Amino acid sequence: MCTLLLAYQAHPQYRLVIAANRDEYYRRPTAAAQFWKDAPHIYAGRDLVHGGTWLGVTTTGRIAALTNYRDPSDLHRHGPSRGRLVSGFLEEDAAAEAYVASLRASGVAYGGYNLLLCDGEDLLCYSNKSDQTIRIEPGIHGLSNHLLDTPWPKVRCGKDGLARILAGKSVVPEDLFALLADDTHPSDAELPDTGVGIDLERLLSPVFIKSAEYGTRCSTVLLVDHEGKATFIERSFEGGAVQEKQAEFSW
Template sequence: MCTLLLAYRAHPRYPLVLLANRDEYYQRPTARASFWEDAPQLFGGRDLLHGGTWLGITTTGRIAALTNYRDPADLVRQGLSRGRLVSGFLKGVEDAEGYLECLRAAAGPFGGYNLVVGTPMRLHCYSSKTDEAVQLEPGIHGLSNRLLNTPWPKVVRGTQALKRALGAGEPDLEELFAILADRTHPPDDQLPDTGVGLELERLLSPIFIESERYGTCSSSVLLVGRDGEARFVERSLEQGRWSEAAVTMDWSAVLNGE
């Protein structure tokens, strides 16, 4: 996952609106979003290379999402797949604070990452680069391959677009997907310098990335209403064609604190 936009307790009828793009090599084997046979409560896509995921939800209202932290040093490190950090929370029963504390104590051999875990009413974001976890404040947040709300052009553009979309009243699914499909390249003088070189910074700068071998492979929207209805829609690239998977869950118990 490389771009994550969240409206967290920022809309009168939707306590959570989550938008996410996963950027990956097109040839990496991936299963589109579905319920997992080995974890029937979990709905999400699956990395078929290592078995984890980048974004998922459960029938009990658990949410987890991951973005990598861009650091050239991580490209030469050998480590475990970060996708198992997402599935580990979704398969477990510990609350977000307990799960993140276990991660910090274990300090496994992972490349840099940011992990968002919790429920629609209580979300936490942990960065392995700072070893700090924060509880999200109500508002609109953006996360790419740096720290939460680092003002990269794609993060600023995405959060502003999400704010406009929600300001119109009822969120429109196609308008939300249009935010994730934004291919705008910012000027060079607005690009971050993460040590990967200007050409790659340009390639990775839009919300939706396209290149010969690497780019945005899936776009997902999660809408959680105050009535407890959670609607998850994923559009994913499979063998050069886009397909859609969707599910609706009842999370009223989570929203009511049961």
């Protein structure tokens, strides 16, 4: 997951709104969102290389999502699969803060990441780069490949777009998917310098990424209303075709 926009307690109908894009190499085998046979309470897409996921929910109200932290000097970026951090939380019933504490205590050296966790009560964001846990405040937030609310162009534009959508009387999933489909390239002057070179900074700068080998593989919308009803919609883009999966839960 490389762009994640969320609104928490910022709309009269929805307690939580998430709109997110997963960016990955096209050649990496992936399963679309579904209930997992080995963990039937989990609904998520799946990385078929290491078995983890980038964003998922459970029938008991747990939510987790991950973005990688872009740092080419990170010696651990090719270490254990960070997607297992998401599936690990979804498989367990530990509170979000306890799960973060267990990650710190484990001593496992993962590449840089940001982990968004909701246990049904608390909504937290933890980054192993800052080693800080942030309790998400009501409002609109954005997360890409740096820390929460770092004002990269795609985060700024995404948050502004989400605010416009939430200003309406109703939240229409199609509007959120349109926001996630924005492939506009910002100017070079706006780009961050993360150490990967200007050509790669340009390629990675839009909300929706397109290139010969790497790009946005799926877009996900998650809506959770104040009564505990959740709607999860995923659109995956494989070989020029669009596949849509949808599930509803009552928590």
